[in-house]
Amino acid sequence: MFNLGVGYLDMGLYEDAENIFGKVTAINPSYDNAHYNLAVSLHKQGKVDETIKELNKTLEVNPKYSDAYVVFGLISLTEKKFEEAIAHYNKAMEINPDNLDARYQRAIVFALQKRYDEALTENMAVLEKNPKYTNAAYNIGIIYHRTDRLDKAMEWYDKITKKIDPLYEDAYYNRAQLYTMKGDHSKAYSDYISYSYITKWRTGKDPAVVYKQDEIKEMFLQSVPTLKGQTKDQEIELRTN
Numbered sequence: 001m002f003n004l005g006v007g008y009l010d011m012g013l014y015e016d017a018e019n020i021f022g023k024v025t026a027i028n029p030s031y032d033n034a035h036y037n038l039a040v041s042l043h044k045q046g047k048v049d050e051t052i053k054e055l056n057k058t059l060e061v062n063p064k065y066s067d068a069y070v071v072f073g074l075i076s077l078t079e080k081k082f083e084e085a086i087a088h089y090n091k092a093m094e095i096n097p098d099n100l101d102a103r104y105q106r107a108i109v110f111a112l113q114k115r116y117d118e119a120l121t122e123n124m125a126v127l128e129k130n131p132k133y134t135n136a137a138y139n140i141g142i143i144y145h146r147t148d149r150l151d152k153a154m155e156w157y158d159k160i161t162k163k164i165d166p167l168y169e170d171a172y173y174n175r176a177q178l179y180t181m182k183g184d185h186s187k188a189y190s191d192y193i194s195y196s197y198i199t200k201w202r203t204g205k206d207p208a209v210v211y212k213q214d215e216i217k218e219m220f221l222q223s224v225p226t227l228k229g230q231t232k233d234q235e236i237e238l239r240t241n
Helices: 002-010 014-027 032-044 048-061 066-078 082-095 100-112 116-129 134-146 150-164 169-182 185-203 218-223
Strands: none
Touching: 002 014, 002 032, 014 032, 032 048, 032 066, 048 066, 066 082, 066 100, 082 100, 100 116, 100 134, 116 134, 134 150, 134 169, 150 169, 169 185
């Protein structure tokens, strides 16, 4: 039954996962993984109080369950309680120094606090342990992009699309922005088409539908008029999941 709940969780069927893990914890109240996965299912549905309750139960059963503190940190981060979030991530790493999710999330908090050098260091440390941790690589690119170190941003978007994850669509979109700024409209167009195809493959919808935008961003309207109506209107944002 537990594995069925994990399957539901992986498919994004959070209510179904909640029901399964609820049954598992009722049968075996000492099953720490079931309490934790129930907490994750609840958190994905925005049920904060219930999530906290299950995280506490997880830690009652197993005080060394470091991932529980990562979810506590996510709750604090959502509430913009940055120092509290860092404290939770620190606790997770105190229990398990190799908890890469805790280090990655701590890097996000540092970036949101504009502590960019610390954020870069943390993301680099994540990639040293797991070179395929794509979100960490992406956020490095985002930090360089936000701080106008555009050649470095381009370098990281290249690493993602060529080595780490060729289907990471936002790296193509952001690199297209940089190519447009450089006046290299053919490469910008190529990257945008890649972004569009990948997004449609993942969602079954065109990007304009996914992002609910009616008009193309001005820079694409000027450089590639044929793309009108297909580009999402977004700020350069950190990947937080």
